[in-house]
Amino acid sequence: MIRHILQLFITGLLLAGCAATQSSGTAGAGDTPLSAQQNRETVTILISIDGFRPDYLNRGITPNLSTLAASGVYADMRSSFPTKTFPNHWTLVTGKRPDNHGIVGNSMEDKARPGERFTMSNKDPFWWNQAEPIWITAEKQGVRSATMFWPGSEVELDGTRPGDWWPFSQALSNDRRINAVVDWMRRPAATRPQLITLYFDTVDTAGHFFGPAPGEKLHAAIGAVDQNIGVLKNQLLELGQPVNFIITSDHGMAETHPDRVIYLDNILPRDQYRLVVDGNYAGIEPLTDDMSAINTAFLKPHENMECWKREDIPARFQYGKNPRVPSILCLPETGWVIYQDKPQWMTGIGGGHGYDHLHPDMIAFFLANGPDIQSNGKIETFDNVDIYSLIAHLVDVKPNASDGDISSFEQALKP
Incomplete structure (x- = not known):
């Protein structure tokens, strides 16, 4: 059954890549066709390619x-810990680290909601309202x-949603x-998103199935998304x-x-604690107020893994102040799972993924x-909390207070 699903998945990627190839090219984004006479305001499009490693750009398939x-410009970018999808997507659009925006994992708990657990399908504003995403700030400013x-984009916050x-x-x-985005751009200026x-x-799905090493199936996914972006670029050019x-x-x-x-x-019987999250890191909660058995079992040295109390998580992770942290x-060591x-x-x-955010992988x-944007090639590595300030600058929105700033992009922005 799993093999059949994977075959369907890869077949779909290959077909998508072929279809995109027929209608995409590599024209520069700044080129303007002779037929384009409309005077349009510049729009900003923030695109996430989930799980795209920087070295994928060097494989000759993009x-x-x-x-x-x-x-333009490109760079390696440091993720926030934990290196999971929802925490980092919320960081990109709020400028805050998970400790400060409240989405501290793909799965988490909050003592204010006993017996409830946040998962990636949760749209309850309670979980999301510790920080305001850029689209809500933009809507409030016209x-x-x-x-x-985008993770969190379906949630209504302060009575506001994205325009679309x-x-x-x-x-x-x-x-x-892509067709939906292009359709938005075909609208009159008054209702066209900025x-x-x-x-x-x-790409993330393929990386989970097949790993990040060069291989036909992963490269099919990478190449297909690259072609998708080519289609989008050229349709907007037209x-x-x-x-x-x-x-x-x-x-x-x-x-x-x-094997890893x-x-x-092997550490503690499962009926003596509550497992909040597992996999590339583990989050553990006690069943009672007595932490002694859990502390004895987990806080001692372990092969290929290190455990901490929430308040003792090393400062370099900038993680552990939020009560939603387990x-x-x-x-574990990068490449091991729990x-x-x-x-x-x-x-x-x-x-x-989910490992130490400073590990090269x-x-x-x-x-x-x-x-x-300047044409300056590769710029210095920066933290992903800075993206928020860049987007706010480009769409002329006054940003909220954040953990990042615009200084990382001095080499990137035109005067």
Whole structure:
């Protein structure tokens, strides 16, 4: 069954890549066709390629992204800890680290909601309202926004939503996502978004299934998304629509293997604690107020793993002040995983993320290209909290207080 699903998945990627190739090229984003006579305001499109490692750009399979990088700027970007999808996507659009924006994991608990657990399908504002995303700030300041998927973009905060938004569906193909963005750009100026987010999940999915090493199946996913971006770029070019592209990932990807599993049952029987999250790190809560057994079991030295009390998590992670952080955090060596039971799907080499955000395999990707962006090539590595300030600058929105600033982009922005 799993093999059949994977075959369907890869077939879809290959077909998508072929279809995109027929209609995409590598024209520069700043080029303007002779037929384009419309006087349009520049829009900013923030694109996330989930799980895209910086070295994927060097594999000779991304002509569109490589062209944008060569005529703009690109960089390695440090993710925030934990290097998971929801925490880092919320960081990108709030400028705050997970400790400060409240989305401290893909799975988490809050003592204010006993018996409840946040998962990636949760749209309750309670979980999201510790920080305001850029599209809400933009709408409050009269700048129309639209979200073609982004974690948290379906949530109504302070009675406000993006001007346009679609409920997330992994079944919605990348070309349909692009078509929606182009349709928004065909509108009259009064209803045309000035800030758009666009999210691609297929590279991350392929990385989990096949690992980050060069391989036909992963490269099919990378190449297909590159072609999707080429289609978007060229369709907007035909409309005469100037665009500042901000293209990022949320984290990197490390190789995992079924021989590198840490079994929690070898540390403490599972009926003596509550497991909040497992996999690339583990979050553990006590069943009662008595932490003694848990502390004795987990806070001693372990092979291939280190555990801390929430308040003792090393300062370099900038993680542990928020009460939603688990009482005990266990972080394995990069490439190892933590489970009570090894998942059935874990039968060979795969990929994972959630590890130390400073490990090279967890570094994320950044690219910017457009009328307001210099052509300076590779710039210095920076923290992903700075992206928020860049977007606010490009769409002329006064940003809220954040953990980042605009200084990382002095080499990137035109005067």
